[in-house]
Amino acid sequence: xxxxxxxxxxxxxxxxxxxxxxxxxxxxxxxxxxxxxxxxxxxxxxxxxxxxxxxxxxxxxxxxxxxxxxxxxxxxxxxxxxxxxxxxxxxxxxxxxxxxxxxxxxxxxxxxxxxxxxxxxxxxxxxxxxxxxxxxxxxxxxxxxxxxxxxxxxxxxxxxxxxxxxxxxxxxxxxxxxxxxxxxxxxxxxxxxxxxxx
Amino acid sequence: xxxxxxxxxxxxxxxxxxxxxxxxxxxxxxxxxxxxxxxxxxxxxxxxxxxxxxxxxxxxxxxxxxxxxxxxxxxxxxxxxxxxxxxxxxxxxxxxxxxxxxxxxxxxxxxxxxxxxxxxxxxxxxxxxxxxxxxxxxxxxxxxxxxxxxxxxxxxxxxxxxxxxxxxxxxxxxxxxxxxxxxxxxxxxxxxxxxxxxxxxxxxxxxxxxxxxxxxxxxxxxxxxxxxxxxxxxxxxxxxxxxxxxxxxxxxxxxxxxxxxxxxxxxxxxxxxxxxxxxxxxxxxxxxxxxxxxxxxxxxxxxxxxxxxxxxxxxxxxxxxxxxxxxxxxxxxxxxxxxxxxxxxxxxxxxxxxxxxxxxxxxxxxxxxxxxxxxxxxxxxxxxxxxxxxxxxxxxxxxxxxxxxxxxxxxxxxxxxxxxxxxxxxxxxxxxxxxxxxxxxxxxxxxxxxxxxxxxxxxxxxxxxxxxxxxxxxxxxxxxxxxxxxxxxxxxxxxxxxxxxxxxxxxxxxxxxxxxxxxxxxxxxxx
Numbered sequence: 001x002x003x004x005x006x007x008x009x010x011x012x013x014x015x016x017x018x019x020x021x022x023x024x025x026x027x028x029x030x031x032x033x034x035x036x037x038x039x040x041x042x043x044x045x046x047x048x049x050x051x052x053x054x055x056x057x058x059x060x061x062x063x064x065x066x067x068x069x070x071x072x073x074x075x076x077x078x079x080x081x082x083x084x085x086x087x088x089x090x091x092x093x094x095x096x097x098x099x100x101x102x103x104x105x106x107x108x109x110x111x112x113x114x115x116x117x118x119x120x121x122x123x124x125x126x127x128x129x130x131x132x133x134x135x136x137x138x139x140x141x142x143x144x145x146x147x148x149x150x151x152x153x154x155x156x157x158x159x160x161x162x163x164x165x166x167x168x169x170x171x172x173x174x175x176x177x178x179x180x181x182x183x184x185x186x187x188x189x190x191x192x193x194x195x196x197x198x
Numbered sequence: 199x200x201x202x203x204x205x206x207x208x209x210x211x212x213x214x215x216x217x218x219x220x221x222x223x224x225x226x227x228x229x230x231x232x233x234x235x236x237x238x239x240x241x242x243x244x245x246x247x248x249x250x251x252x253x254x255x256x257x258x259x260x261x262x263x264x265x266x267x268x269x270x271x272x273x274x275x276x277x278x279x280x281x282x283x284x285x286x287x288x289x290x291x292x293x294x295x296x297x298x299x300x301x302x303x304x305x306x307x308x309x310x311x312x313x314x315x316x317x318x319x320x321x322x323x324x325x326x327x328x329x330x331x332x333x334x335x336x337x338x339x340x341x342x343x344x345x346x347x348x349x350x351x352x353x354x355x356x357x358x359x360x361x362x363x364x365x366x367x368x369x370x371x372x373x374x375x376x377x378x379x380x381x382x383x384x385x386x387x388x389x390x391x392x393x394x395x396x397x398x399x400x401x402x403x404x405x406x407x408x409x410x411x412x413x414x415x416x417x418x419x420x421x422x423x424x425x426x427x428x429x430x431x432x433x434x435x436x437x438x439x440x441x442x443x444x445x446x447x448x449x450x451x452x453x454x455x456x457x458x459x460x461x462x463x464x465x466x467x468x469x470x471x472x473x474x475x476x477x478x479x480x481x482x483x484x485x486x487x488x489x490x491x492x493x494x495x496x497x498x499x500x501x502x503x504x505x506x507x508x509x510x511x512x513x514x515x516x517x518x519x520x521x522x523x524x525x526x527x528x529x530x531x532x533x534x535x536x537x538x539x540x541x542x543x544x545x546x547x548x549x550x551x552x553x554x555x556x557x558x559x560x561x562x563x564x565x566x567x568x569x570x571x572x573x574x575x576x577x578x579x580x581x582x583x584x585x586x587x588x589x590x591x592x593x594x595x596x597x598x599x600x601x602x603x604x605x606x607x608x609x610x611x612x613x614x615x616x617x618x619x620x621x622x623x624x625x626x627x628x629x630x631x632x633x634x635x636x637x638x639x640x641x642x643x644x645x646x647x648x649x650x651x652x653x654x655x656x657x658x659x660x661x662x663x664x665x666x667x668x669x670x671x672x673x674x675x676x677x678x679x680x681x682x683x684x685x686x687x688x689x690x691x692x693x694x695x696x697x698x699x700x701x702x703x704x705x706x707x708x709x710x711x712x713x714x715x716x717x718x719x720x721x722x723x724x725x
Binding site for chain 2: 033034037038041042044045046049050061064065068069072073126127130131132133134135137138139152153180183184185187189190192
């Protein structure tokens with residue numbers, strides 16, 4: 001199957017910013033700010049876009065922007081020697097903004113919102129799997145979706161997820177387990193051939 | 199990864215669900231916003247007869263100083279982290295522009311790259327000189343900009359969404375509708391690649407509207423939001439009183455005073471603060487407040503508001519609410535329970551009689567459109583509010599059996615409805631009026647359409663598409679998809695229809711799909 005792990009692309013976890021650039025950014029250097037936003041822009045946008053799946057993805061661009069405004073304003077207070085990595089700290093801010101957004105009463109998603117990434121996709125099967133995954137993750141409760149996306153797409157450790165979502169470790173593990181099971185159930189029903197190939 | 203991952207998704211390429219890249223120009227936009235925030239914009243208020251405009255800031259301490267300073271002066275400095283709330287029509291100078299604002303209008307301004315950027319909620323008429331460039335942001339890709347022009351701009355609010363104020367970010371992300379009329383000069387209205395030039399020379403071209411979501415103003419303190427004008431607060435607390443509010447979820451609170459009030463709220467613990475003029479929505483937590491008049495007498499009140507779960511904390515009242523639906527419109531509600539001896543009970547200012555055995559019973563009619571709030575005051579235990587929110591049954595402190603199940607659980611089985619007929623490929627006389635049988639329909643395309651609808655959360659459309667696909671080609675896989683869409687759209691009748699077609703094994707396997715949506719096995723098994 002094309003979409004199996006063998007074909008899995010390299011994940012793109014946000015890499016760390018070098019110390020000098022980080023210090024310059026903390027001092028308000030606009031060039032360093034630009035490097036930071038460029039470095040973390042895609043993962044932050046991807047995180048928010050996935051967390052808002054099926055609900056308010058049209059807000060992803062604005063929330064991405066808002067995330068970085070808050071990051072740059074709070075950056076002088078970020079302690080690089082503290083417990084949180086810069087990437088985790090930024091993803092935490094993005095996650096909380098997205099979850100807050102999901103708590104708000106929200107009109108239905110805009111009609112022209114793309115269901116999946118609007119990129120040209122030649123592999124039809126992969127596209128079909130992608131659509132099914134999107135649907136399955138969109139159907140998860142917000143709390144489970146957040147844990148799953150942070151773990152599976154951004155490779156946060158359980159402890160980092162617990163800190164980001166202000167949960168205890170056990171809750172993270174149980175939510176992740178439930179989310180995976182629910183997604184597996186969904187995908188098995190939506191695409192029975194996935195189960196046949198396991 | 200160092201965590202042990204016993205992951206049954208490991209064999210899947212979850213990245214088959216690609217996310218789009220960050221928007222182009224993100225860094226420029228972000229830096230412009232942050233830098234713009236550091237540049238102050240002078241706001242001068244003219245025609246001020248009474249103190250009516252409020253300058254709200256992210257930091258409540260700043261607000262206190264700002265408002266106090268403003269009351270004694272004709273002008274003040276407003277930074278981009280602050281914005282102007284007009285409570286009556288007035289004229290302001292913002293940057294190089296002058297603006298006449300109507301009551302209730304909220305404006306935030308900052309300067310970025312030599313342009314005066316504004317986010318506006320409400321109605322304002324702008325007079326922009328030739329040496330000023332005004333940009334009214336109306337969403338991620340929409341704006342109105344003008345130089346050397348006079349124009350009236352109206353932003354209509356979506357009343358379904360709360361108007362929430364933020365010191366950190368008055369974002370133009372969600373404008374419902376923006377309309378502009380140019381009286382003098384020209385203005386340009388942009389919506390992505392579409393640009394409309396509005397000119398005072400042409401009546402036909404002078405008006406245009408942009409549809410966007412509501413302007414959303416977010417609070418620095420995420421647990422406190424302004425109530426929108428269309429929402430009415432659940433609980434009214436006299437300024438200076440302290441109270442505990444027992445509620446499920448959040449609660450709308452208004453501090454009542456003889457003047458227009460500014461409340462400086464602080465979360466305990468944590469210390470995050472925000473300032474709000476008017477009713478607010480509070481999430482669970484403890485808040486202290488300091489409220490003062492920004493018009494009228496110089497008065498200050500302090501108190502605490504503790505928002506707790508309906509069954510948390512010390513209880514003055516044990517009450518249970520139940521509702522009876524008598525017909526399509528009539529709903530009667532009964533609340534009965536007991537109180538701690540010495541408790542004085544009231545509802546909407548009216549005293550509630552408590553019997554000698556400390557029990558009470560209240561019957562209410564037509565309670566479907568608002569919350570029911572009991573106020574209980576005890577001489578030593580203080581004031582407690584018990585909020586039964588609209589559409590919510592159950593108990594403040596459960597003292598009796600759970601309320602009757604909602605009708606959602608067991609509606610009559612569908613016989614000739616849209617979904618059933620689609621799933622039967624419109625066979626039979628009853629379904630003939632809803633569609634025509636399709637002998638050569640494309641089940642795969644219908645399943646694809648249903649999957650796409652599911653991926654954007656449109657479960658109703660998904661259900662119809664899957665049902666059509668099942669009618670076209672009745673396969674177990676399609677039936678399962680239709681069943682899941684029925685569960686997610688909370689269509690009990692349709693879920694039951696597909697449930698009945700499943701094997702017992704499949705029923706056990708897929709029960710959880712509906713159970714997550716509150717649809718029980720009993721509802722699915724119902725005749």
